[in-house]
Amino acid sequence: MTAVLQARGLGKRYGKRWALSDCTLDVPAGHVVGLVGPNGAGKTTLLNLAAGQLAPTAGSIEVLGGRPGSSAAQLAKVGFVAQDTPTYAGLTVAEHLRLGARLNPGWDAGLARGRIERLGLDPRQKAGKLSGGQRAQLALTLAIAKRPGLLILDEPIAALDPLARREFMQGLLEAAVEQELSVVLSSHLVSDLERACDHLIVLVESRVRVTGEVEELLATHHRLTGPRRDLDRLPADQQIVSASHTDRQSTLIIRTGAPVHDPAWTVSQVGLEDLVLAYMNSAAATDHRPLLEVQR
Amino acid sequence: MIEFHLDERSGLSPYVQLVRQVRQALRLGVLREGDQLPTVKEVVALLAINPNTVLKAYRELEHEGLVAARPGVGTFVTATLAGTSLAAHGPLRQDLRRWLAKARKAGLDDDSIEALFMTTFRTSTREEDIA
Amino acid sequence: MIWLTWRQFRIPGVAVFAGLAVFAVILAFTGPALAHDYATGIAACTNESGGCDEFLRRFFRDYQNTFLAFAALVLLLPPLIGLFWGAPLIARELETGTHRLVWNQTVTRTRWLTVKLGLVGLAAMIAAALGSLAVTWWSSTIDQNAGRDQFARLSSVVFDARGIVPIGYAAFAFALGMTVGMLIRRTLPAMAVTLAAFAVIQIAMPTLVRPYLLPPTRATVEITPAILDGISLGAGRFIHLQAKAPDPGGWLLDSHTVDASGNAVEEIPLTASSGPCAPSGEPRESMAKCLVEINRLGYRQQLTYHAPTRFWPFQWIETAIYFALALGLTGFSFWWTRRRLS
Numbered sequence: 001m002t003a004v005l006q007a008r009g010l011g012k013r014y015g016k017r018w019a020l021s022d023c024t025l026d027v028p029a030g031h032v033v034g035l036v037g038p039n040g041a042g043k044t045t046l047l048n049l050a051a052g053q054l055a056p057t058a059g060s061i062e063v064l065g066g067r068p069g070s071s072a073a074q075l076a077k078v079g080f081v082a083q084d085t086p087t088y089a090g091l092t093v094a095e096h097l098r099l100g101a102r103l104n105p106g107w108d109a110g111l112a113r114g115r116i117e118r119l120g121l122d123p124r125q126k127a128g129k130l131s132g133g134q135r136a137q138l139a140l141t142l143a144i145a146k147r148p149g150l151l152i153l154d155e156p157i158a159a160l161d162p163l164a165r166r167e168f169m170q171g172l173l174e175a176a177v178e179q180e181l182s183v184v185l186s187s188h189l190v191s192d193l194e195r196a197c198d199h200l201i202v203l204v205e206s207r208v209r210v211t212g213e214v215e216e217l218l219a220t221h222h223r224l225t226g227p228r229r230d231l232d233r234l235p236a237d238q239q240i241v242s243a244s245h246t247d248r249q250s251t252l253i254i255r256t257g258a259p260v261h262d263p264a265w266t267v268s269q270v271g272l273e274d275l276v277l278a279y280m281n282s283a284a285a286t287d288h289r290p291l292l293e294v295q296r
Numbered sequence: 297m298i299e300f301h302l303d304e305r306s307g308l309s310p311y312v313q314l315v316r317q318v319r320q321a322l323r324l325g326v327l328r329e330g331d332q333l334p335t336v337k338e339v340v341a342l343l344a345i346n347p348n349t350v351l352k353a354y355r356e357l358e359h360e361g362l363v364a365a366r367p368g369v370g371t372f373v374t375a376t377l378a379g380t381s382l383a384a385h386g387p388l389r390q391d392l393r394r395w396l397a398k399a400r401k402a403g404l405d406d407d408s409i410e411a412l413f414m415t416t417f418r419t420s421t422r423e424e425d426i427a
Numbered sequence: 428m429i430w431l432t433w434r435q436f437r438i439p440g441v442a443v444f445a446g447l448a449v450f451a452v453i454l455a456f457t458g459p460a461l462a463h464d465y466a467t468g469i470a471a472c473t474n475e476s477g478g479c480d481e482f483l484r485r486f487f488r489d490y491q492n493t494f495l496a497f498a499a500l501v502l503l504l505p506p507l508i509g510l511f512w513g514a515p516l517i518a519r520e521l522e523t524g525t526h527r528l529v530w531n532q533t534v535t536r537t538r539w540l541t542v543k544l545g546l547v548g549l550a551a552m553i554a555a556a557l558g559s560l561a562v563t564w565w566s567s568t569i570d571q572n573a574g575r576d577q578f579a580r581l582s583s584v585v586f587d588a589r590g591i592v593p594i595g596y597a598a599f600a601f602a603l604g605m606t607v608g609m610l611i612r613r614t615l616p617a618m619a620v621t622l623a624a625f626a627v628i629q630i631a632m633p634t635l636v637r638p639y640l641l642p643p644t645r646a647t648v649e650i651t652p653a654i655l656d657g658i659s660l661g662a663g664r665f666i667h668l669q670a671k672a673p674d675p676g677g678w679l680l681d682s683h684t685v686d687a688s689g690n691a692v693e694e695i696p697l698t699a700s701s702g703p704c705a706p707s708g709e710p711r712e713s714m715a716k717c718l719v720e721i722n723r724l725g726y727r728q729q730l731t732y733h734a735p736t737r738f739w740p741f742q743w744i745e746t747a748i749y750f751a752l753a754l755g756l757t758g759f760s761f762w763w764t765r766r767r768l769s
Binding site for chain 1: 428430431434435523524525527528529530531532533534535538766
């Protein structure tokens with residue numbers, strides 16, 4: 001499968017601070033990829049780099065075979081909905097569609113109009129007067145109707161009420177099926193992404209902590225609970241993601257390809273949210289963890 | 297046409313829930329041979345789930361021989377799980393209702409009824425397995 | 428991109444051009460009246476004794492306020508353009524986040540900026556040209572016959588509002604506003620900084636730069652009524668001369684009285700209470716007698732000035748300077764937008 005996004009040692013620095021460091025990714029096409037991490041982790045930076053809005057300070061990034069933002073043709077391949085779904089407050093919905101039509105040779109006017117009608121948006125309404133959910137849908141329409149190969153969305157539903165969230169995700173995923181799009185969307189809440197994503201990237205404190213197919217991640221991560229013990233006596237192929245102890249009990253989240261045989265441990269499944277939290281906590285405890293890559 | 301739903305707290309992964317719902321519909325006769333399953337796009341637009349999840353569920357049903365995909369047209373039911381037992385559903389349902397009425401009159405609450413049913417069901421299944 | 432630029436520029440653009448249109452109408456109504464007044468007045472006073480001095484003085488006094496007001500409007504046009512057309516051009520997009528939307532369309536940043544800058548910049552220069560043309564036409568009668576130096580075409584207030592320099596000012600103000608907006612990323616602070624910077628430059632230009640655009644004429648001349656603006660009494664109660672440029676409409680940069688040996692003096696040791704410079708009888712004869720005496724004593728006036736023929740050369744040079752500044756800012760903005768802006 002071709003990679004829709006490839007990054008090698010990608011980094012971005014603002015002044016002295018590295019917003020993103022040493023990021024190496026291979027995101028396969030045809031997936032809905034979730035980028036999750038706490039606020040300030042570097043999600044917006046990574047997505048902006050992929051959309052060609054920023055230039056890297058270090059390393060390289062390739063999207064759909066080209067360098068982001070390098071040419072008009074490359075810009076046409078990627079649809080981007082930035083944080084807070086910006087729109088021109090003074091322009092009407094219809095004028096936004098006109099903007100899309102004028103500035104994008106690949107614009108699909110029928111698709112755009114159909115979407116607006118189905119959403120029930122009034123074409124003569126100014127974008128500044130729309131509700132948050134409607135604005136998000138307008139921004140999504142603009143990104144979809146230029147017929148990109150990849151859609152990138154930066155926390156698109158963060159500010160929306162539950163109904164608007166559901167409607168936005170329904171529209172997004174339906175379009176992904178219809179146009180055969182790859183999607184990368186970010187959120188600081190795992191629950192937003194759980195249903196929709198089949199590939200996950202966890203970003204904490206400017207570094208990628210783990211990345212892989214959701215199924216694979218859920219199958220290879222386990223929670224071990226048992227009597228308190230030393231951790232250096234665990235088998236080598238079991239990587240400890242996070243560990244917590246009381247005076248009597250140890251609870252570990254581990255990652256391993258093989259089944260756990262030690263009878264002293266009670267093995268249970270880890271939900272996606274707990275898995276991500278484990279990586280976030282472990283990142284808080286130790287600073288430079290090596291990248292954990294899913295090997296197939 | 298069947299309409300899917302997802303129970304977030306059931307602990308079952310979404311694709312398993314979809315497969316189960318199709319099997320359940322087949323058993324109850326809601327889905328019959330030749331019926332078309334909702335398209336991937338329709339399911340995704342309703343549930344806001346990942347398209348690959350739906351594809352995986354449909355592939356599993358196909359693997360079990362319950363449905364078949366016709367490229368460009370859709371996915372159709374090829375077998376049924378109801379069988380002859382569908383005819384027996386009516387009288388069985390009536391019997392169940394009578395039994396439930398009796399249990400309630402005897403003073404059992406909902407949890408007790410459920411516990412009673414589940415344990416009896418499990419023991420009888422085990423006895424059948426052994427037999 | 429052209430459509431989008433127009434759509435964003437609609438309101439401030441129409442506002443300025445509508446204002447110009449109103450202004451043009453006012454000028455069109457009052458201009459012929461002014462010319463007519465002047466023509467009839469001149470015709471009347473040429474036949475009278477005493478010449479036209481009195482009429483001219485009265486004429487200029489009558490029209491002075493309007494004259495200055497119209498000049499002020501042309502002076503205000505470039506900063507208005509800089510503030511309302513230039514500063515929001517990029518700053519507004521950065522402020523509202525719409526740059527993330529428009530830079531994701533199938534248009535490179537270079538093309539985006541080229542169209543925005545090109546169209547609005549062109550509109551700015553056209554607006555300034557129209558304003559300047561209209562006011563130059565209206566003021567032509569006064570300009571050509573300006574007997575008083577404060578209305579001379581080379582003088583600061585008038586020069587800035589005539590000919591082609593307003594086009595240069597507008598182009599520069601626009602480029603300045605756009606660049607400041609791009610760097611500061613917020614519209615209101617950018618407007619404030621643009622105004623301040625533009626004001627500083629507009630004050631510095633006529634005081635520090637314009638006098639030296641071309642070498643001034645230096646001459647030591649006899650003291651005659653042609654070069655005298657007036658005589659006053661200095662601190663020591665002696666005569667102090669105030670000079671003006673020899674040709675009407677010229678621009679005096681510097682002047683001092685020098686004595687016979689060439690030394691500069693503040694005052695001439697003649698009093699107004701007695702002697703040749705004491706007033707007696709007719710003012711003109713009195714003045715002539717005083718001047719004869721001053722010249723006999725060997726006093727001359729050393730003048731540094733620009734002749735009125737310098738008007739157009741200065742216009743061209745100054746406009747070129749402002750265009751160069753505007754181009755420099757524009758080039759910087761392109762570089763910044765492509766490389767550094769995020």
